[in-house]
Amino acid sequence: EIVVAQSPATLSVSPGERATLSCRASQSVSSNLAWYQQKPGQAPRLLIYGASTRAPGVPGRFSGSGSGTEFTLTISSLQSEDFASYCCQQYNDWPHTFAQGTKLEIK
Protein backbone atom coordinates (compact mmCIF):
# COMPACT_ATOMS: atom_id res chain seq x y z
CA GLU A 1 0.00 0.00 0.00
CA ILE A 2 1.33 3.45 -0.93
CA VAL A 3 1.69 5.78 2.03
CA VAL A 4 1.31 9.50 1.36
CA ALA A 5 2.83 11.93 3.84
CA GLN A 6 1.89 15.60 3.86
CA SER A 7 3.63 18.54 5.49
CA PRO A 8 3.26 20.66 7.41
CA ALA A 9 0.32 19.55 9.53
CA THR A 10 -0.53 23.18 10.24
CA LEU A 11 0.52 26.27 8.32
CA SER A 12 -0.05 29.83 9.49
CA VAL A 13 0.09 32.42 6.71
CA SER A 14 -1.10 36.00 6.35
CA PRO A 15 -3.68 36.95 3.73
CA GLY A 16 -2.01 37.95 0.49
CA GLU A 17 1.04 35.81 1.12
CA ARG A 18 2.03 32.55 -0.54
CA ALA A 19 1.40 29.13 0.94
CA THR A 20 3.29 25.99 -0.03
CA LEU A 21 2.16 22.51 0.95
CA SER A 22 4.06 19.29 0.27
CA CYS A 23 3.18 15.67 -0.28
CA ARG A 24 5.52 12.73 -0.52
CA ALA A 25 4.54 9.24 -1.66
CA SER A 26 6.30 6.12 -0.43
CA GLN A 27 6.75 4.98 -4.04
CA SER A 28 6.22 6.55 -7.42
CA VAL A 29 2.65 7.49 -8.28
CA SER A 30 3.66 9.04 -11.60
CA SER A 31 1.46 12.15 -11.92
CA ASN A 32 -1.59 10.49 -10.38
CA LEU A 33 -1.87 12.80 -7.43
CA ALA A 34 -4.79 15.05 -6.50
CA TRP A 35 -5.27 17.91 -4.06
CA TYR A 36 -8.53 18.59 -2.25
CA GLN A 37 -9.74 21.51 -0.20
CA GLN A 38 -12.11 20.93 2.71
CA LYS A 39 -13.91 23.48 4.84
CA PRO A 40 -15.56 22.65 8.17
CA GLY A 41 -18.81 20.75 7.75
CA GLN A 42 -18.32 20.37 4.00
CA ALA A 43 -17.26 17.60 1.67
CA PRO A 44 -13.84 17.77 0.06
CA ARG A 45 -13.56 19.72 -3.18
CA LEU A 46 -11.21 18.62 -5.93
CA LEU A 47 -8.66 21.34 -6.70
CA ILE A 48 -5.86 19.73 -8.67
CA TYR A 49 -5.53 16.43 -10.51
CA GLY A 50 -2.76 14.92 -12.56
CA ALA A 51 -0.43 16.70 -10.10
CA SER A 52 -0.78 20.03 -11.92
CA THR A 53 -4.14 20.37 -13.69
CA ARG A 54 -6.68 22.64 -12.05
CA ALA A 55 -10.21 21.26 -11.77
CA PRO A 56 -12.94 23.32 -13.45
CA GLY A 57 -13.71 26.51 -11.58
CA VAL A 58 -10.57 26.50 -9.46
CA PRO A 59 -8.90 29.92 -9.33
CA GLY A 60 -5.57 30.42 -11.00
CA ARG A 61 -3.83 31.20 -7.71
CA PHE A 62 -3.85 27.45 -7.01
CA SER A 63 -1.09 25.51 -8.72
CA GLY A 64 0.33 22.03 -8.36
CA SER A 65 3.66 20.57 -9.37
CA GLY A 66 5.73 17.43 -9.06
CA SER A 67 5.79 13.86 -10.23
CA GLY A 68 6.98 10.52 -8.97
CA THR A 69 7.11 10.86 -5.21
CA GLU A 70 7.37 14.60 -4.50
CA PHE A 71 4.50 17.04 -4.99
CA THR A 72 3.69 20.62 -4.09
CA LEU A 73 0.52 22.70 -3.88
CA THR A 74 1.07 26.44 -4.02
CA ILE A 75 -1.50 29.12 -3.31
CA SER A 76 0.05 32.28 -4.66
CA SER A 77 -1.83 34.99 -2.81
CA LEU A 78 -4.07 33.78 -0.04
CA GLN A 79 -7.64 34.99 0.04
CA SER A 80 -9.88 34.74 3.09
CA GLU A 81 -11.81 31.85 1.54
CA ASP A 82 -8.62 29.80 1.14
CA PHE A 83 -8.16 29.23 4.86
CA ALA A 84 -9.25 25.63 5.10
CA SER A 85 -7.80 22.14 5.24
CA TYR A 86 -5.99 20.61 2.28
CA CYS A 87 -5.29 16.99 1.56
CA CYS A 88 -3.50 15.11 -1.17
CA GLN A 89 -4.41 11.68 -2.51
CA GLN A 90 -2.67 9.22 -4.79
CA TYR A 91 -4.84 7.39 -7.30
CA ASN A 92 -2.10 5.51 -9.10
CA ASP A 93 -2.47 2.25 -7.23
CA TRP A 94 -5.06 0.47 -5.09
CA PRO A 95 -6.05 1.45 -2.47
CA HIS A 96 -6.27 5.15 -3.27
CA THR A 97 -4.67 6.53 -0.15
CA PHE A 98 -5.03 9.98 1.36
CA ALA A 99 -2.47 11.92 3.34
CA GLN A 100 -3.19 13.29 6.80
CA GLY A 101 -3.79 16.82 5.55
CA THR A 102 -2.69 20.38 6.28
CA LYS A 103 -4.73 22.94 8.13
CA LEU A 104 -4.09 26.38 6.67
CA GLU A 105 -4.65 29.04 9.31
CA ILE A 106 -4.70 32.82 9.28
CA LYS A 107 -1.56 34.30 10.79
Added chain:
Amino acid sequence: QVTLRESGPALVKPTQTLTLTCTFSGFSLTTRKMCVSWIRQPPGKALEWLALIDWDDDKYYSTSLKTRLTISKDTSKNQVVLTMTNIDPVDTATYYCARRISARPYDSWGQGTLVTVSS
Protein backbone atom coordinates in the same frame (compact mmCIF):
# COMPACT_ATOMS: atom_id res chain seq x y z
CA GLN B 1 -25.42 18.17 -13.03
CA VAL B 2 -23.85 15.40 -10.99
CA THR B 3 -25.19 14.85 -7.47
CA LEU B 4 -24.61 12.15 -4.90
CA ARG B 5 -26.41 11.64 -1.61
CA GLU B 6 -25.55 9.25 1.20
CA SER B 7 -28.18 7.66 3.39
CA GLY B 8 -28.14 5.24 6.27
CA PRO B 9 -28.51 4.98 10.02
CA ALA B 10 -27.11 7.75 12.18
CA LEU B 11 -26.54 5.43 15.14
CA VAL B 12 -25.34 1.83 15.07
CA LYS B 13 -24.57 -0.54 17.92
CA PRO B 14 -21.20 -2.28 18.16
CA THR B 15 -20.96 -5.64 16.36
CA GLN B 16 -23.85 -4.77 14.06
CA THR B 17 -23.62 -4.48 10.28
CA LEU B 18 -23.76 -1.01 8.77
CA THR B 19 -25.46 -0.53 5.43
CA LEU B 20 -25.03 2.76 3.58
CA THR B 21 -26.62 3.76 0.30
CA CYS B 22 -25.33 6.27 -2.21
CA THR B 23 -27.99 7.56 -4.59
CA PHE B 24 -26.66 9.52 -7.51
CA SER B 25 -27.83 11.40 -10.57
CA GLY B 26 -26.27 13.07 -13.56
CA PHE B 27 -24.32 10.01 -14.67
CA SER B 28 -24.79 6.27 -15.02
CA LEU B 29 -22.74 3.39 -13.72
CA THR B 30 -23.45 1.62 -16.99
CA THR B 31 -21.27 4.17 -18.77
CA ARG B 32 -17.71 3.10 -19.41
CA LYS B 33 -15.15 4.56 -17.00
CA MET B 34 -17.68 5.61 -14.37
CA CYS B 35 -16.96 4.59 -10.81
CA VAL B 36 -18.35 5.31 -7.34
CA SER B 37 -16.31 5.12 -4.18
CA TRP B 38 -16.86 5.30 -0.43
CA ILE B 39 -14.56 7.41 1.73
CA ARG B 40 -14.87 8.16 5.42
CA GLN B 41 -13.58 10.73 7.87
CA PRO B 42 -13.61 10.26 11.65
CA PRO B 43 -14.31 13.49 13.56
CA GLY B 44 -11.28 15.76 13.36
CA LYS B 45 -9.24 13.21 11.45
CA ALA B 46 -8.08 12.47 7.94
CA LEU B 47 -9.97 11.05 5.01
CA GLU B 48 -9.80 7.29 4.60
CA TRP B 49 -10.54 5.59 1.29
CA LEU B 50 -12.75 2.52 1.72
CA ALA B 51 -13.94 0.95 -1.51
CA LEU B 52 -14.78 1.53 -5.17
CA ILE B 53 -16.99 -0.14 -7.75
CA ASP B 54 -16.76 0.56 -11.46
CA TRP B 55 -18.98 0.35 -14.53
CA ASP B 56 -17.70 -3.16 -15.24
CA ASP B 57 -18.55 -4.33 -11.70
CA ASP B 58 -14.89 -4.50 -10.69
CA LYS B 59 -14.46 -3.84 -6.99
CA TYR B 60 -11.54 -2.53 -4.96
CA TYR B 61 -11.19 -2.36 -1.19
CA SER B 62 -9.14 -0.82 1.58
CA THR B 63 -6.35 -3.17 2.56
CA SER B 64 -7.10 -2.95 6.28
CA LEU B 65 -10.89 -3.19 5.97
CA LYS B 66 -11.43 -5.52 3.04
CA THR B 67 -12.59 -8.43 5.16
CA ARG B 68 -15.41 -6.30 6.56
CA LEU B 69 -16.54 -4.39 3.47
CA THR B 70 -18.79 -5.23 0.56
CA ILE B 71 -19.64 -2.76 -2.19
CA SER B 72 -22.38 -3.35 -4.75
CA LYS B 73 -24.43 -1.44 -7.28
CA ASP B 74 -27.99 -1.30 -8.53
CA THR B 75 -27.80 0.42 -11.88
CA SER B 76 -31.58 0.49 -12.29
CA LYS B 77 -31.84 2.64 -9.15
CA ASN B 78 -28.59 4.60 -9.62
CA GLN B 79 -27.40 3.38 -6.25
CA VAL B 80 -24.23 2.02 -4.71
CA VAL B 81 -24.41 0.20 -1.40
CA LEU B 82 -21.63 -0.30 1.12
CA THR B 83 -21.92 -2.81 3.93
CA MET B 84 -19.50 -2.94 6.83
CA THR B 85 -19.68 -5.83 9.24
CA ASN B 86 -18.75 -6.06 12.92
CA ILE B 87 -19.00 -2.32 13.53
CA ASP B 88 -16.87 -0.80 16.31
CA PRO B 89 -16.82 2.66 17.94
CA VAL B 90 -13.66 3.46 15.95
CA ASP B 91 -15.84 3.30 12.83
CA THR B 92 -17.62 6.46 13.95
CA ALA B 93 -17.15 8.84 11.02
CA THR B 94 -18.75 10.87 8.29
CA TYR B 95 -19.12 8.55 5.33
CA TYR B 96 -18.94 10.07 1.85
CA CYS B 97 -19.62 8.65 -1.55
CA ALA B 98 -17.84 10.18 -4.52
CA ARG B 99 -17.70 9.75 -8.25
CA ARG B 100 -14.60 8.88 -10.17
CA ILE B 101 -14.10 8.76 -13.90
CA SER B 102 -11.48 6.12 -14.55
CA ALA B 103 -7.88 7.42 -14.45
CA ARG B 104 -9.06 10.61 -12.73
CA PRO B 105 -9.58 11.34 -9.02
CA TYR B 106 -12.85 12.02 -7.21
CA ASP B 107 -14.53 14.97 -8.83
CA SER B 108 -17.99 14.96 -7.24
CA TRP B 109 -18.84 14.18 -3.63
CA GLY B 110 -21.96 13.76 -1.59
CA GLN B 111 -22.52 15.87 1.51
CA GLY B 112 -21.67 12.95 3.77
CA THR B 113 -23.57 11.13 6.47
CA LEU B 114 -22.40 10.93 10.07
CA VAL B 115 -22.53 7.46 11.55
CA THR B 116 -22.01 7.09 15.29
CA VAL B 117 -21.21 3.68 16.74
CA SER B 118 -22.29 3.40 20.34
CA SER B 119 -24.13 1.05 22.61
